[in-house]
Amino acid sequence: MITFLSGGTGTPKLVRGAREHLPDENISVVVNTAEDLWISGNHLSPDIDTLMYLFSGQLDTGTWWGISGDSFLTHQELVRLGVDEYIGIGDQDRAVHIARGELLRKGYSLTRATKELCSRMGIRAAILPMTDETVTTLIRTPDGVIHYQEYWVKHRGNLPIEEVIRYSPTRPSATAEVLSAIHEADRVVIGPSNPVTSILPILECDGIIPALMDTFVIAVSPFIGESPVSGPAAELMKARGLTPDSRSTWLLYKEFCDIFVQDIRDPVAVPGSLRYDTLMTDTRKSAALAAMLFDQRSRVD
Numbered sequence: 001m002i003t004f005l006s007g008g009t010g011t012p013k014l015v016r017g018a019r020e021h022l023p024d025e026n027i028s029v030v031v032n033t034a035e036d037l038w039i040s041g042n043h044l045s046p047d048i049d050t051l052m053y054l055f056s057g058q059l060d061t062g063t064w065w066g067i068s069g070d071s072f073l074t075h076q077e078l079v080r081l082g083v084d085e086y087i088g089i090g091d092q093d094r095a096v097h098i099a100r101g102e103l104l105r106k107g108y109s110l111t112r113a114t115k116e117l118c119s120r121m122g123i124r125a126a127i128l129p130m131t132d133e134t135v136t137t138l139i140r141t142p143d144g145v146i147h148y149q150e151y152w153v154k155h156r157g158n159l160p161i162e163e164v165i166r167y168s169p170t171r172p173s174a175t176a177e178v179l180s181a182i183h184e185a186d187r188v189v190i191g192p193s194n195p196v197t198s199i200l201p202i203l204e205c206d207g208i209i210p211a212l213m214d215t216f217v218i219a220v221s222p223f224i225g226e227s228p229v230s231g232p233a234a235e236l237m238k239a240r241g242l243t244p245d246s247r248s249t250w251l252l253y254k255e256f257c258d259i260f261v262q263d264i265r266d267p268v269a270v271p272g273s274l275r276y277d278t279l280m281t282d283t284r285k286s287a288a289l290a291a292m293l294f295d296q297r298s299r300v301d
Helices: 010-018 047-053 071-081 091-105 110-121 148-154 176-183 195-203 208-213 235-239 246-253 285-300
Strands: 004-006 029-032 037-039 042-044 126-129 136-141 144-147 161-166 185-192 219-220 258-264 274-275
Touching: 004 010, 004 195, 010 029, 010 047, 010 185, 010 285, 029 047, 029 176, 042 091, 047 071, 047 091, 047 110, 071 091, 091 110, 091 136, 110 126, 126 176, 136 148, 144 148, 161 195, 161 235, 176 208, 176 274, 185 285, 195 208, 195 235, 195 246, 219 246, 219 285, 274 285
Parallel strands: 004 029, 004 185, 029 126, 185 219, 219 258, 258 274
Antiparallel strands: 037 042, 136 144, 136 161
């Protein structure tokens, strides 16, 4: 079994490649939930939804979010009525948010609600929220503190960042399902997702790092030089006082990372790293990167 730590769009592209080599039931994905929010009365969990739509064959792989061919009639009408719904939510996508919100209001944990939705969609992979507790990534700007989604979607990342804040009413703990998925995995793969907002929220959950230290872990850098493959990772790393590059990413994971992978074009030196083409521009390239990562365990053994 392979377990991924995932957020954003980088790791889902790698999961797409893994599916070319493994049946879905042999794949588990521990997913960042620090970007979740209630919006227009419903529960949005963007990183979970991307994985559910990928495994159910509905994902819009042009954007790597939302459902392919979805309509936006409800969103357009809400905007016309003056509702500040700054995320463009498709109609079918919204139905999933409504269904999840109803399950949560009935007392389901996020893990149980996700499992129920996956069952209804015919998904055989294990999609696991990192925690059942509320965790939120906030961005402090000169004008105040806002939700990460507001920073990235509403303002297109065009605001200066003074601080990245992780807020939780309680100290979040990894679920039993997450810890089992890590302990039972042949290897854990940290894909090329944004370290600050996609992977660190997972690592900050109690129990995760000790579990990773007992497991074979491969991590893939999301940087080529000081440029992320996609998204606002560079500015977020700078806000944490880190240089936006592979070396800083490796240092974040060094405690538990057995193999670190950089792109062949990356000019930054990381001791002992492997080099490979990490730009997953299509399924074939995603599958090639996944195959290389899967081959590493036998070499170490």
